[in-house]
Amino acid sequence: MRVLSVDLGTSTTVAVLADGTAPPRVVDVDGAATMPSAVFAEDDGAIVVGRDAERKARLDPTRFEPNPKRRIDEQRVTLGGDVISVSEALGAVLRRVLEEASRQLGGGQPDEVRLTHPAQWGQDRCAVLRAAARDAGVVGRLRLVPEPVAAAAHFASLPGRTLAPGQALAVYDLGAGTVDVAVVAADPDGGFRVLAEDGLADLGGIDVDEALLMHIGRQVSHTDPRRWQGVLRPTSVTERRARRMLRDDVKAAKEALSRHERTQVLMLEPFADVQLTRAELEALVRPAMLRGVELMARTLRAAGLSPGGLAGIALVGGSSRLPLVGSMISEKLGVVPVSMDQPEAAVAFGALRVAADHRSVPPRRPSAATISGPHAVPAARAEQHGMGQVGYAPAMPPGPHTGRATRPAVPGSGSSHPLVGFPAPRQPSTRSRVGRRLLLSGLAAVLVAAAIVGGVLLGGSATTYAAAECERQTETDARGFTGCLRQLAGSIAEHGDCAPRVSRELAPASRLGPIVGCATPGLPGGQLAYMHSESDADARDYAEAHLTALGTGLRVSARWRGNGLDGSYLAADDGDQRAVLVFMVSDRPLVGVLRQDTSGNAGADGELRRANALADYFEERIQPGE
Incomplete structure (x- = not known):
């Protein structure tokens, strides 16, 4: 059976294809393993997605939406003078992925498409995702999979990693726009259940970009305050293009600091180029990242577990590449987290390993048989925290998978997402x-x-x-x-x-x-x-x-x-x-x-x-x- 799994993220989308003839592989779109989840509305009403949308955003940013998933609770998105539904915007992104998958299948369609979603999404949000799949032209079977369940399935498939019945895994998913934390338990019958989950909608890679941008501004804005304000609040096409270019360069600098101790941001005239170090970046984002670690600790308490009672902590999401993320979790919780080789693709790979029929485990209260030892969850507390959610059984045996470990191309930001939680002087333009x-x-x-x-x-x-x-x-x-x-x-x-x-x-x-x-x-x-x-x-x-x-x-x-x-x-x-x-x-x-x-x-x-x-x-x- 040919199965396509898609992790439609806030900022980037990743897809993995399994066609039965080779190990599952990442679907490269436009030559890269990740595709920006961005959309741009042409004057004639056509919707352009991915890197093409980012390039066109430099011409008219008012017709551009970099993060349509963040608008999931809104029925409409305004792009220039056009108003489209959120499901239509997400559907355009999925359609581009489906087109590339179909090309790799020789023109055929997948027999099944699996879309991942945050564990806390309810029926209304999942309905938007289903509508997007219809807009995209999905003709095969459609299945929705909670992201932490997919991440747990991927973790259990890694060499040397297991998730035995009665064990629990914490998933720390740090994406571009959000951080989602969940505790997932393995059941005796091979299924998974989400014991507890929580998230922050204002913490992610986008916020790191904004923190760096504000940090750069504090160094260069004195050269020409009026010009800098034009970069932050563009009122002309030229200024909007300059803002987009600078944001792209700032994001590239952030990613470079995940691999190197220092890098340089090439600035627009009349501003001098800025040298950045990893130490500077970590000082900027440490207070915000601490919120994510505290969220993990609260979620563990909600599940009735301590860090020592876990089979591991899995880091997924492209922004988890920041070295500070793993070191802070290790420092605060006393557990060294597991970093995936391709954290941005971990959820998409894992979605392939859940049951093809989405067989659910009947809701029940965790007991000593489910979570054994001193970390067992009392029945009353299990009910209090809403445990016993739907779980999934593995669809295919663990095995190697392939996929080039391609660094994601630098998608544009241009987000209207406000900067929250980063230390900065209380001055204009920092929030x-x-x-x-x-x-x-x-x-x-x-x-x-x-x-x-x-x-x-x-x-x-x-x-x-x-x-x-x-x-x-x-x-x-x-x-x-x-x-x-x-x-x-x-x-x-x-x-x-x-x-x-x-x-x-x-x-x-x-x-x-x-x-x-x-x-x-x-x-x-x-x-x-x-x-x-x-x-x-x-x-x-x-x-x-x-x-x-x-x-x-x-x-x-x-x-x-x-x-x-x-x-x-x-x-x-x-x-x-x-x-x-x-x-x-x-x-x-x-x-x-x-x-x-x-x-x-x-x-x-x-x-x-x-x-x-x-x-x-x-x-x-x-x-x-x-």
């Missing part, structure tokens, strides 16, 4: 403004952009609440904050000058819920309000009311993350006396408005902060920190 977009459109498009979100909730030092809790909260403290509003306000709720009242300009047309006004030091004529409405629709209406007064001209938008929340903001100005920034939370009815009015009626003697400058103020003083 989510990396992902700003300038939008010249009607108010409806602005509000659609405001709803764009990414990832899952992040951890924070303050008390955090689930989205469902925020829907029910009505009680306020002495300063007018509900618990969820306090989470949104962050340190401002603790130390700012706030009260349960707002100016007439910020008051909603009707009572929509608790609202708090706070002072805005350093912003002449500034006003800040937080509102906890009864519904997401009410929150959007409140935001719309403040944007409508400024017309439908130039807008600046970006994603933001902090204090366990995830959302977007939009800033606008009338070019004369007023500027407004609204910030929303992706999955709960919370909204904030930052307003500046320098007109005579406002009694403010100060210079108006245009949309970009108001965004700077928000990121430096208002946006809750991690």
Whole structure:
């Protein structure tokens, strides 16, 4: 039977083909073992993918999406003036892989296609993946395989590595956009079960690239601050091309530092070339990588295991090539992880080794027979952590496989993903403004952009609440904050000058819920309000009311993350006396408005902060920190 397994990643896609005539092999697309998961919409509506999409992005980045998988929860993706479904974008990527596999099969189609997905994906996300497969033209049998199950199957097939019944393996999957951690147990009947899993949507290779870019900026931006701002926030085709080229070079430098102690980044004029060392890179990313190690420790506790009770820790995902990743896990957990020869292809290879019929193991509570010895999981705790998920039995006996250990080509970044978790001076351009977009459109498009979100909730030092809790909260403290509003306000709720009242300009047309006004030091004529409405629709209406007064001209938008929340903001100005920034939370009815009015009626003697400058103020003083 001819089986094609595809690991459609956030940044890169890897496919492995088994046709029964030779050991499974990586499907090279455009001459490389990995293909960027990027899409570009042509003027005629055609969708270009992979490296071709990255090259075309230099001509018009507005028609480019480097990470369509990250948009899995959004029904539509806007590429230039075209709006396509997320499944269509992912389907275009899969179609290119399927075309190459068909060519290698002499024009035939695989009898079965296996698509991997994060273990925590539910039915809705998996349905998008199935729709993408249909769009791609998959005609054979389609199977979905959880990524950690595939990784465990691959680990068990390696020479000298086994996963005997009753043993458990931890999988640390560090990709371009996310880190996913899972504990997978081998069952007596040969199947695998995911005992516990978790992930971070804001930690991956893309974030390492952003950290390096900001580090470089702190070294060269003084040469020509205006030109550097043009690189970070391009407004012309030339600047967008320059940004893409620099991002490509930064990523290449990161990959070079995985193999060498130092490298050089060739800079655009008038900036001098920058020397980078592995020590510098590790100092930049160590705090963020520590979050991944802590995530591993929490996931092990959720599974009722200690590091010493594992059969091993498997590193998969292209970004796990960073030497710091393995050394930190070894240092913090006391277990030396297993690095794969081709970590970016490990999941795709493993997907071939799970049962062809996806025979599931009946859900059950782990016991001494399942996880033996002092690391056994009590039944009550197993139920608490939702163990007993579907498992899979091996499809083919362990054996050697081939595939060239080709280093992945350097895909472009161009991501709007904000920089989170890396140490950097609190200054403009070091956080989510990396992902700003300038939008010249009607108010409806602005509000659609405001709803764009990414990832899952992040951890924070303050008390955090689930989205469902925020829907029910009505009680306020002495300063007018509900618990969820306090989470949104962050340190401002603790130390700012706030009260349960707002100016007439910020008051909603009707009572929509608790609202708090706070002072805005350093912003002449500034006003800040937080509102906890009864519904997401009410929150959007409140935001719309403040944007409508400024017309439908130039807008600046970006994603933001902090204090366990995830959302977007939009800033606008009338070019004369007023500027407004609204910030929303992706999955709960919370909204904030930052307003500046320098007109005579406002009694403010100060210079108006245009949309970009108001965004700077928000990121430096208002946006809750991690």
